[in-house]
Amino acid sequence: MASWLKRHRRRLSLILAVVAPAAVTAALTAVRDDVENTHVALVLVVVVVGVAALGYRVSGYLAALSAGVWFNLLFTQPYLQLRINDRADVQTFVLLMIVGGAVTELAVWGRRQEAVASREAGYLAGIHAAAAAGAGGPNAGSRQDLIRQVATQLVDTLHLETARYQSGVAGLGDPARLRRDGQVVWNHATWDADHDGLPTGTDIELLVEHGGRLHGRYLLRAAPHRTVSMSERRVALTLADQVGAALG
Structure with a gap:
């Protein structure tokens, strides 16, 4: 009912x-x-x-x-x-x-x-869950679980179609990139993500780093006709940082 x-x-x-x-x-x-x-x-x-x-x-x-x-x-x-x-x-x-x-x-x-408060509570819960998973130990199984869990949270947070992780690469295929400042760069120009959402029809690279060392990247596929706020992009960066910390 x-x-x-x-x-x-x-x-x-x-x-x-x-x-x-x-x-x-x-x-x-x-x-x-x-x-x-x-x-x-x-x-x-x-x-x-x-x-x-x-x-x-x-x-x-x-x-x-x-x-x-x-x-x-x-x-x-x-x-x-x-x-x-x-x-x-x-x-x-x-x-x-x-x-x-x-x-x-x-x-x-x-x-x-x-609705905004509910979304923010969901973001905090996701970050907390990622941090808890990352603290589960250095074994490979827990790291892989964290990578998959964060991929799912990225899909929810950024309204994506898919998010997949690649280890140890950056820039391959010249994708768009979600930078540390929350801006999106594509074809050497800043993309107006606040107005147009994330670029579609291309992968968007979210680097996973820790202590200046690159561990890998998430490749994001944006759903069409969905705007993504700066706060949502910053949550995505925080989630990637949790993976970087666990891998580091």
């Missing part, structure tokens, strides 16, 4: 954006003569916040629009018409739309920050 909800989260948020304000406004008509329209608007803001909390901008704005339309139809005179006669109701309607848009932007920002 949880996996189904995750897959259909966006679709469900769109349905809620339309249905929830309509249902709540219709239910409130039972006490229409006993409550102020401003109180109704506040209840609808709570509904919009609930939809916007799912983190989708379109759903939040759609919920705000739906709330405004149903407030207009059921709580402003003339009823069931998209027209408002009372000046105070016009102001309430406008404020409902403005607040709905504002809470949507806040919710989207909050969800984006949550």
Whole structure:
């Protein structure tokens, strides 16, 4: 059930954006003569916040629009018409739309920050796991396990198609290179990885070094249409350093 909800989260948020304000406004008509329209608007803001909390901008704005339309139809005179006669109701309607848009932007920002925090926690967990594996001893089996583990983490961190390790070589085949400063160089020019992501259709070389000694390299194949942040590239460099330290 949880996996189904995750897959259909966006679709469900769109349905809620339309249905929830309509249902709540219709239910409130039972006490229409006993409550102020401003109180109704506040209840609808709570509904919009609930939809916007799912983190989708379109759903939040759609919920705000739906709330405004149903407030207009059921709580402003003339009823069931998209027209408002009372000046105070016009102001309430406008404020409902403005607040709905504002809470949507806040919710989207909050969800984006949550995603960033989750990714960073994953990066730290990966680095910790690599460090723990590297500390497992100097035997060849543990080193090979670490090399494979870091290759998997590089794929996840940099959104790659593949990552494979080669021992004791650098520059062979003139690939693009992820440098120590996090920049990507290809064909003797700096690649705009922040905007364009990693180069596709070519290997990207990530050197594995320690104490000035080259041990090998990872050859990375980037997935198309995926941007890679500087922080993600720095995590990749840290992971390669863990392999270098273990091999050294």
